[in-house]
Structures are given as structure tokens and as C-alpha cells.
Amino acid sequence: MIESLERLALAHGPPGREDEVRDLIAGDLLGTADEVLVDRMGNLIAVKGDRGPRVMLCAHMDEVGFVVKHIDEEGWIWFEAHGGINERLLQGQRVSILTDEGRVDGVVGAKGRHLTTEEEASRVTPIREMWIDIGARSRGEAEELGVQVGDLGTFEKRFSRLGRGDLVCATSMDDRAGCLALIEAFKRLRSQEAAVYAVFSVQEEVGCRGAMTAAFRLEPDIALIIDTTYGLDPATTPKETRLRIGEGPSIRALERSRASMMGHVVNRRIFKLLVETAEEEGIPHQTEVTTMAVTDAATVHLSRAGIPTGEVLIPRRYSHSPIEVASMRDIENSARLITSFVDRIDSKLIGGLERKLK
Numbered sequence: 001m002i003e004s005l006e007r008l009a010l011a012h013g014p015p016g017r018e019d020e021v022r023d024l025i026a027g028d029l030l031g032t033a034d035e036v037l038v039d040r041m042g043n044l045i046a047v048k049g050d051r052g053p054r055v056m057l058c059a060h061m062d063e064v065g066f067v068v069k070h071i072d073e074e075g076w077i078w079f080e081a082h083g084g085i086n087e088r089l090l091q092g093q094r095v096s097i098l099t100d101e102g103r104v105d106g107v108v109g110a111k112g113r114h115l116t117t118e119e120e121a122s123r124v125t126p127i128r129e130m131w132i133d134i135g136a137r138s139r140g141e142a143e144e145l146g147v148q149v150g151d152l153g154t155f156e157k158r159f160s161r162l163g164r165g166d167l168v169c170a171t172s173m174d175d176r177a178g179c180l181a182l183i184e185a186f187k188r189l190r191s192q193e194a195a196v197y198a199v200f201s202v203q204e205e206v207g208c209r210g211a212m213t214a215a216f217r218l219e220p221d222i223a224l225i226i227d228t229t230y231g232l233d234p235a236t237t238p239k240e241t242r243l244r245i246g247e248g249p250s251i252r253a254l255e256r257s258r259a260s261m262m263g264h265v266v267n268r269r270i271f272k273l274l275v276e277t278a279e280e281e282g283i284p285h286q287t288e289v290t291t292m293a294v295t296d297a298a299t300v301h302l303s304r305a306g307i308p309t310g311e312v313l314i315p316r317r318y319s320h321s322p323i324e325v326a327s328m329r330d331i332e333n334s335a336r337l338i339t340s341f342v343d344r345i346d347s348k349l350i351g352g353l354e355r356k357l358k
């Protein structure tokens, strides 16, 4: 599984340019799925089974990145965040711009330490003051390399193992870790009583857009979102996150965004069923609430007449940075939890999600 994770983590997928990730996953699932489709938004949908309750399983393919906003006469590239990239970590990083003519690598420049005043040294540089240096000496030269306004980019890709055990350190564990858990779970599904739609969604990082249209199209009876969440580190307290990486997937009870009223109160039955499933199968798991961010669940559960939705999340440290750390064991346990959960979905469960009083 670790080789698969490496391939996924090294693929580029800023929101709206998920092609590399989608090609990898499609290639992997063509052999096992009954049907594989790329919809108009760019979501990849793999189908297994055609009878019984309709189940949507969803992990997003995209990752935080940036968009080229201006190329000046000197050939410097000016850019804006595309998704909630950790801006404080951008300077001094290597980045990749995805152009029509291929990938152009560059570095996010920073004023030399010797020339930096004490006042400048103590403040965080806003992204609008940062530039990408691609080694071009003029706008014409930058354009000859293929860079255009509107091109999207990401952190330069990296992947390595940490420590003795199962930890990996890489770009875009959010949400390639979730993609891998979903791929594995989908491959292991056997003669389930439900029609399963594995959705690898686009544009989650800019407002959960792809999952919203996929849910509308598929009209599922029930949905499960597989994403990443926050693991404890020395900079966080248990009040901020109580999850530890390596101690099992998190089953979320509620989420809300800091900046908007977007959120998801997880359907109680689904939440309980996930916890019971984990307990019965002996799968390590944790539970959480977050008021700092949302997942695709925020739009999926509001589709059509409302879709009861659950969330299985893989804890990782250093969110939206180029060095996200996650545990292979958590990915494997997430895959186990997803398959065991799908095995428990039947018409009786779905019937119980709605009540007719008269």
C-alpha cells in the first residue's frame, strides 16, 4: 500500500487540475469496478453493484495550491492562494506550476537575511508580497517556458518515511491518504447488498464543489466521506484536537467552518453505526468534533432532500503544509472500517432513516 500512497502523493492536483491524480486512480480501479465515469465537473465515479440501497463513498483528489495572477516585466510570478495553503510556510519552498506545456518548477523567494530589518523579520509576509522565481529574466521568457496567468500550482512533491514504524511524511496526505483508503475499501467489497459509488471528488479545498454535484447526480440513500483531520502535535492542545495519529481513524460527530456557517451535524444513526461497526470488528478508532473546518460532507448532506452522511477521517499532523505526517496503519484501519460499514447497509437501515407519521 505504501507504494500506492507514494504514487498518489507525488501526483499534482490543485483544485480544478486533478488530472494526474484521476488518471492514477482510474487506472487502478478499471479492473475491479463495474463502471467508471468522469463526470462534467471532473469527478471520478467508480461503480460496484446495481441493486439495493445507493451508497456514495467520497474522498477528494485535489490539494491546496496557488494560482498565477500576474507575470511582471522582470519575469517574476505573482500568485494567490488556491485553497487554504499554509502561507507562513511558503517562502523558501520549491513549487511546481502546471502549464499547458508541462510542469515548470520554481522557488518562492524571500528577502535575504542580511538585508532584512528587525521589523521585517518579526512579521509574517502576506502572500501578495511573495513571488515565484522560475529563473526567467523577462515576461517573454516566462511565457516561453509556458507559464500563463491562470495556471495552477502546488508545493513541489515529496514523500518519505519517518521513524521506524508506519509514519509517512509527504505533500497532500490531505486527501491522498483518504483516496487510498477508499481505493482499498472499494477493491475489497464483495457481493454487498448495496450499489456502491466511489466518488473521487474535485475542488474540495475551495468549497466542496465536486462532491456537491456528484451527490446530486447519484442521488444516494446514504453517504460516507473519507478525508483527513488533525492529529495532536506540540503546538496543539487536546482542546483543539484530541486525536493521535496511529491510534485509528476518527469518526466525526460534528464539524463547522470557522469562517462560514457551513458545517455538518453527522446523522446520529450513521455516527452510532460507524462506532458500533468499529467496536464489533475490533478496529481502533477515535471520535471528534471540529469547529475549524469542513469536509465534502458539508455540501453532500444537503443535496436534494438531505442525505444521511457519516465521516471517517485519517488524522495527520501539519495540515496544508508540504510535510503532512500520517500513519499507514490509520489508512489500513480506515479501509477496514469503510468495508465493514458498507457490509452493514441494507434496506432496513435505509428505511429507518425516514419516518412517515400518517
Ligand SMILES: [Zn+2]
Residues within 6 Å of the ligand: 060, 174, 175, 204, 227, 228
Ligand atoms: Zn481534505
